[in-house]
Amino acid sequence: MKRILLACSSGMSTSLLVKKMEEAAEEKGIEADIWAVSNDKAKTDMAKADVLLIGPQMRFMKKKLEKTAGELNIPLDVIDPVAYGRVDGEAVLNKALELMEK
Template structure:
């Protein structure tokens, strides 16, 4: 099972994105747990995740979260702003899967 964590400022703007990513994973037959949290919850939730993607509005936190992610050996990246703005579940799922398989 792939465990994909998304984090954004309040945890609300990623809710629809998570739904679309789950739909896409189901269509592809990918066993995935995908969930979203607030920026404050991200460090503790990262322990359960295979990858962390943060919302573009949180780009300023990437360095801070990367330190934790490096210790946990959890890949981390900023969600592509275009995919985020389009709520592109397929594109963001592809981004997460690519990071997991690196």
């Protein structure tokens, strides 16, 4: 089971992206638990995740979250703004899987 956490400013703007990512995972036969939280909940939810992807509008939070992610050995990156804007669940899922393989 892959556990993918998305964080954005309120946790709501990524909800559609989560749905698209779940659909892409199902099509690929990948068992995944994908959820989105607001930036203030990201640190606590990281302990339950295999990877953290941050919404482009939260790029400024990356440095702050990297410390906790490093302590938990969780890869972290900012979601590509084009994939985010297009709600391209497959592209974002692929990025998460790629980060987990590193």
